[in-house]
Amino acid sequence: METYAMRRSGIVNALLNTFFILLSLVIIAPFILIVAVSLTDERALTTYGYSFIPTQFSSLAYEYLLQTPMVILRAYGNTAFITVVGTLLSILLTSIIGYTISRRDYSFRSWVTIYVFIPMMFSGGLVPFYILMTQYLHLKNSLWAIILPGLLSPFYVLIMKGFMGKIPFEIIESAKMDGAGEWRIFFRIILPLSTPALATLGLFIAFNYWNEWFNALLFIDEDRRVPLQLLLVRIMNTLDFLRNNSEYIQGLGLDMSQFPNESVRMALVVMVAGPMMFVFPFFQKYFVQGMTVGSLKG
Amino acid sequence: MKKMQRVLLVWLGCLVFLAACSSGNNNPGGTNTNPAAPGNNGEEPVSAETDGELPHVELIWYYGVSQVSPDQQKIEDEVNRIVEEKLNATVKLRPIDFGSYTTKLNTASAAGEKFDLVWTANWAFNYDENVKKGAFIPLDELLEQHAPQTLQAIPSFTWDATKYQGEIYAVPNYQTITSRYGASIRKDLADKYGFDASTVETLEDLEPFLASVKENDPGITPLMLTGPGTKFEPFMYGFDDNGVRIGDDTFQTQILEETPEYKSFVELMHSWFEKGYINDDASTVKQIDAIYNGKYASGLESAMKPGYEAEKKASNGGYDVIGIPFTEATTRRTSNITTLTAVSRTSANPERAVMLIELVNNDPELYNLLSFGIEGTHYEKLDDNTVRIDPNASYRAQNWVFGNVFNGYLVEGQAADTWEATKALNESAFVQPTFGFSFDDTAVKAEYANVMAVKAEYEPLLMTGTVDPATYLPEYLTKLRNAGADKVREELQRQLDAWVAENVKS
Numbered sequence: 001m002e003t004y005a006m007r008r009s010g011i012v013n014a015l016l017n018t019f020f021i022l023l024s025l026v027i028i029a030p031f032i033l034i035v036a037v038s039l040t041d042e043r044a045l046t047t048y049g050y051s052f053i054p055t056q057f058s059s060l061a062y063e064y065l066l067q068t069p070m071v072i073l074r075a076y077g078n079t080a081f082i083t084v085v086g087t088l089l090s091i092l093l094t095s096i097i098g099y100t101i102s103r104r105d106y107s108f109r110s111w112v113t114i115y116v117f118i119p120m121m122f123s124g125g126l127v128p129f130y131i132l133m134t135q136y137l138h139l140k141n142s143l144w145a146i147i148l149p150g151l152l153s154p155f156y157v158l159i160m161k162g163f164m165g166k167i168p169f170e171i172i173e174s175a176k177m178d179g180a181g182e183w184r185i186f187f188r189i190i191l192p193l194s195t196p197a198l199a200t201l202g203l204f205i206a207f208n209y210w211n212e213w214f215n216a217l218l219f220i221d222e223d224r225r226v227p228l229q230l231l232l233v234r235i236m237n238t239l240d241f242l243r244n245n246s247e248y249i250q251g252l253g254l255d256m257s258q259f260p261n262e263s264v265r266m267a268l269v270v271m272v273a274g275p276m277m278f279v280f281p282f283f284q285k286y287f288v289q290g291m292t293v294g295s296l297k298g
Numbered sequence: 299m300k301k302m303q304r305v306l307l308v309w310l311g312c313l314v315f316l317a318a319c320s321s322g323n324n325n326p327g328g329t330n331t332n333p334a335a336p337g338n339n340g341e342e343p344v345s346a347e348t349d350g351e352l353p354h355v356e357l358i359w360y361y362g363v364s365q366v367s368p369d370q371q372k373i374e375d376e377v378n379r380i381v382e383e384k385l386n387a388t389v390k391l392r393p394i395d396f397g398s399y400t401t402k403l404n405t406a407s408a409a410g411e412k413f414d415l416v417w418t419a420n421w422a423f424n425y426d427e428n429v430k431k432g433a434f435i436p437l438d439e440l441l442e443q444h445a446p447q448t449l450q451a452i453p454s455f456t457w458d459a460t461k462y463q464g465e466i467y468a469v470p471n472y473q474t475i476t477s478r479y480g481a482s483i484r485k486d487l488a489d490k491y492g493f494d495a496s497t498v499e500t501l502e503d504l505e506p507f508l509a510s511v512k513e514n515d516p517g518i519t520p521l522m523l524t525g526p527g528t529k530f531e532p533f534m535y536g537f538d539d540n541g542v543r544i545g546d547d548t549f550q551t552q553i554l555e556e557t558p559e560y561k562s563f564v565e566l567m568h569s570w571f572e573k574g575y576i577n578d579d580a581s582t583v584k585q586i587d588a589i590y591n592g593k594y595a596s597g598l599e600s601a602m603k604p605g606y607e608a609e610k611k612a613s614n615g616g617y618d619v620i621g622i623p624f625t626e627a628t629t630r631r632t633s634n635i636t637t638l639t640a641v642s643r644t645s646a647n648p649e650r651a652v653m654l655i656e657l658v659n660n661d662p663e664l665y666n667l668l669s670f671g672i673e674g675t676h677y678e679k680l681d682d683n684t685v686r687i688d689p690n691a692s693y694r695a696q697n698w699v700f701g702n703v704f705n706g707y708l709v710e711g712q713a714a715d716t717w718e719a720t721k722a723l724n725e726s727a728f729v730q731p732t733f734g735f736s737f738d739d740t741a742v743k744a745e746y747a748n749v750m751a752v753k754a755e756y757e758p759l760l761m762t763g764t765v766d767p768a769t770y771l772p773e774y775l776t777k778l779r780n781a782g783a784d785k786v787r788e789e790l791q792r793q794l795d796a797w798v799a800e801n802v803k804s
Binding site: 071233237 | 364365366368370371392394395396397398401402405406408409410411421422526584690692
């Protein structure tokens with residue numbers, strides 16, 4: 001790899017670098033803009049529009065959000081709980097199933113694989129799902145209503161199976177011969193060998209949980225159980241909705257000034273997206289390795 | 299094999315553990331999904347006469363808000379203090395933000411979730427659709443028995459608007475139910491050019507004003523229009539909403555787009571657009587928000603109501619405006635069903651739910667509490683009837699989702715006689731001849747949807763004058779016809795004839 005890089009000519013190198021610098025800019029710029037807007041004075045926003053450097057600096061938006069710190073803090077708490085508990089449980093279940101169906105000596109292997117595969121294609125639909133969650137499991141207003149539906153994704157199970165299937169069976173056999181039980185093999189040998197897969201899937205799952213809002217929208221009414229994303233979606237959705245229905249509500253006299261203004265909305269976006277940006281680098285070391293998880297590359 | 303069994307056992311153990319966790323987590327949240335104690339239903343009508351003997355029930359009430367407030371629980375406690383005493387019931391308030399309201403309630407209602415009162419409208423959690431789906435129960439008898447005052451306070455044509463196959467399915471939250479088409483122009487600019495607003499009788503009469511603004515105030519848009527907000531107003535041209543010419547005893551509907559009046563309207567708009575009176579982006583702008591604040595001289599208004607100038611002033615950079623109505627105040631079905639409260643089919647105690655509606659609609663203390671919060675904490679009283687709402691208050695709600703707004707406080711800036719004036723206007727409004735008729739699109743569903751899609755495509759362009767009607771209007775009409783507009787009109791006519799035979803006494 002390194003020798004190849006050294007052999008590359010200066011021009012190709014420069015071109016590649018420019019391309020990736022531009023690509024990174026395209027990705028980073030919107031986020032910087034959001035941060036800039038969240039730090040701009042509202043009046044300056046309406047007169048001058050958006051700009052990358054705050055035309056008139058103001059931290060009012062953040063002060064406004066932190067004025068009622070309990071709302072934000074509780075939402076952070078809920079999201080953190082969902083993400084941590086959800087990811088750990090989900091990773092555990094995914095790897096357990098993935099491992100089981102990757103074992104060549106498991107006789108119901110293909111049946112279980114098909115069983116896992118079916119829900120990837122078909123789902124029960126929204127209303128039955130809702131009935132199950134609220135009337136049989138009684139999960140309304142419970143954080144488990146957000147955690148449980150995301151626990152097991154067939155797609156991730158199949159990726160996990162692909163990765164674990166490539167661990168030589170001889171390792172398992174030799175461990176057995178040394179007297180290790182199934183649990184010891186799984187936790188002491190298989191899991192450590194699968195770190196790249198665990199980290200990659202863990203990151204995906206954590207993102208999913210962090211960004212989850214639809215289940216929350218359906219099942220969470222109580223304010224103290226609202227996760228961060230739902231807080232954001234509520235504000236944005238409602239604004240859009242009212243805008244699109246302005247012909248009806250004109251007569252009702254809805255006071256639009258009740259809604260958080262532009263900079264507050266952007267500040268909320270920063271607060272919602274921020275933490276994930278700090279989590280990402282910790283996973284990156286495994287991430288590159290994990291990119292090839294499930295592919296044919298040996 | 300033995301080991302596999304052990305794994306399986308652990309698995310099952312995990313599942314049981316999870317289930318236990320979840321139910322444990324749910325319990326403190328409330329036993330809301332449980333129906334009230336059985337046996338209530340049978341005794342209800344007997345004991346309903348005397349409030350004191352009513353068994354205790356719990357009512358769940360879903361309604362829309364712009365934002366769920368931090369102090370919601372405090373308000374619920376206060377509400378229950380009143381409701382407990384008067385109805386021996388507890389109310390669980392379930393405010394949902396407008397953006398999620400339709401999705402959430404459609405799902406909950408389809409799943410047969412138990413709740414009692416539910417807010418509905420023709421623009422969110424659609425009233426007509428849900429009546430047809432059977433989401434609500436008919437209220438005629440219940441209202442007569444348990445809500446006589448509410449029944450009386452609302453004019454009978456408003457009740458007619460809520461009827462489906464002759465039965466009432468929701469209680470209107472009585473407020474402004476008239477619409478009046480007109481324009482608003484900035485007073486300072488009118489004065490500057492010596493434009494006498496009282497001489498304006500039709501839309502065309504605005505032209506001199508627009509011309510002066512265009513000539514002398516380069517930074518200001520003479521006429522600010524938005525795509526979805528600009529409509530051909532049938533009433534201004536002597537039609538009612540179903541395309542029946544007002545005064546036509548035979549109730550012949552027409553496709554409005556084919557009338558000469560429609561043509562003259564879009565031609566006028568196009569000529570104004572060409573002359574630069576209308577903002578270039580009119581067809582795509584969805585709402586006049588802060589960006590356009592104070593940067594336009596006039597706008598078209600579809601719902602001018604008493605106190606409207608004060609509202610407009612706030613949204614147009616604080617400039618005084620003059621409202622110029624082009625029509626009489628009229629009332630149409632749609633403006634009567636913009637906000638309603640219905641009783642869910644899943645309600646275990648519909649009688650008590652209706653009693654709660656009656657209480658909210660007639661007890662100003664309860665109504666004001668729901669609408670504005672707690673005095674001193676969430677609002678200040680300016681005088682007996684007017685309040686100032688703290689913009690950062692930790693409780694905000696919309697007064698029109700709860701009940702009759704005329705029982706509540708006025709908000710700072712509204713004239714003291716706003717309610718009286720609105721009520722008078724409501725009662726004197728011109729009731730359109732086909733009022734109360736509502737078109738049922740079941741028979742022509744596909745055609746109707748196609749026609750609506752074509753309308754959504756062409757209307758914003760034609761209404762705002764953005765495209766030339768000489769080429770686009772014929773194209774629009776052809777597309778409408780291809781989409782099945784004639785078939786829809788025939789079906790409309792058929793239903794309307796049946797309705798006329800039943801409801802119009804000659």
